[in-house]
Amino acid sequence: MNDGTVTSPVFVRTLGQGARKVLALHCTIAHSGVWAGLTSALDGQATLTAPDMLSHGYSPDWDGQGDFFDLTTGFSADLLTEPMDVIGHSFGAMVALRLALEYPDRVRSAVLIEPVFFAVAALDAPDVLARHDQEAQPYADALVAGDMQLAARLFNRMWSADVSPRWTEMQEKTRAAMIRGVPVVPAVKEAVFDDQKGFLKPGVLDRTTMPILILSGTKSNPVMPVIGQGLQNRLPNASYDVVEGAGHMLPISHPAATAKLVQNFWETTGLSE
Numbered sequence: 001m002n003d004g005t006v007t008s009p010v011f012v013r014t015l016g017q018g019a020r021k022v023l024a025l026h027c028t029i030a031h032s033g034v035w036a037g038l039t040s041a042l043d044g045q046a047t048l049t050a051p052d053m054l055s056h057g058y059s060p061d062w063d064g065q066g067d068f069f070d071l072t073t074g075f076s077a078d079l080l081t082e083p084m085d086v087i088g089h090s091f092g093a094m095v096a097l098r099l100a101l102e103y104p105d106r107v108r109s110a111v112l113i114e115p116v117f118f119a120v121a122a123l124d125a126p127d128v129l130a131r132h133d134q135e136a137q138p139y140a141d142a143l144v145a146g147d148m149q150l151a152a153r154l155f156n157r158m159w160s161a162d163v164s165p166r167w168t169e170m171q172e173k174t175r176a177a178m179i180r181g182v183p184v185v186p187a188v189k190e191a192v193f194d195d196q197k198g199f200l201k202p203g204v205l206d207r208t209t210m211p212i213l214i215l216s217g218t219k220s221n222p223v224m225p226v227i228g229q230g231l232q233n234r235l236p237n238a239s240y241d242v243v244e245g246a247g248h249m250l251p252i253s254h255p256a257a258t259a260k261l262v263q264n265f266w267e268t269t270g271l272s273e
Helices: 032-041 068-077 091-102 118-124 126-145 148-159 172-181 189-194 223-234 255-268
Strands: 010-015 020-025 046-051 084-089 107-113 212-217 238-243
Touching: 010 032, 020 032, 020 091, 032 046, 032 255, 046 084, 068 091, 084 091, 091 107, 091 189, 107 255, 118 126, 118 189, 118 223, 126 148, 126 223, 148 172, 212 223, 212 255, 223 238, 238 255
Parallel strands: 020 046, 020 084, 084 107, 107 212, 212 238
Antiparallel strands: 010 046
């Protein structure tokens, strides 16, 4: 694993040395290093180019200027120097979907792991989304109040598995990193909840003709399979699968099972190297 490549203005990590070139986009309040387990489980098949989002990992803080979704998409697109496979998790999966829409000539395939596109659930199962919103209200209130420590703690707890370490069990630097990253959550609310970018307008998703795999964990929040299956129904060349026993953090908690599904996707779509 190589840790030291910087592409201005964000930090970029390279993992693995396989022939397949993959752009890997992490979730909110994580960092690029979380892809190490999946890289290892891919057993030498791929080289992952993994940026840190602004306010995450080794990248600088976001200054609050501009649209965070636009900025993240732009920085990520700059790393698509050739046709590549893209893997994104959570908000990173939203970026991956947008790359597939806006740069189809550079995205060979996409794996969307628990994309947080709540606007899909608003259309397909508003009752399920309402339950999610009720569960999320405590951290949403903390964000509005400016209590970033409480917001990060509640956000992490909602999206973590039961076996994940509790807030007080984490290292101080881990807690600090989550507190640093959590302000971007409200910055993308309109994009993920209200379809601010218009992905769900008639005909837009039809542009994603490349193979797309959508993954959910069987123990994740019930809104996630609604989103995953809803996107599968709207994308022209998409499949949907689940990682048994996993929650939202499935590429981190279940890297071997995730890698198996990804490898099978690459093989069955004729994309094996």
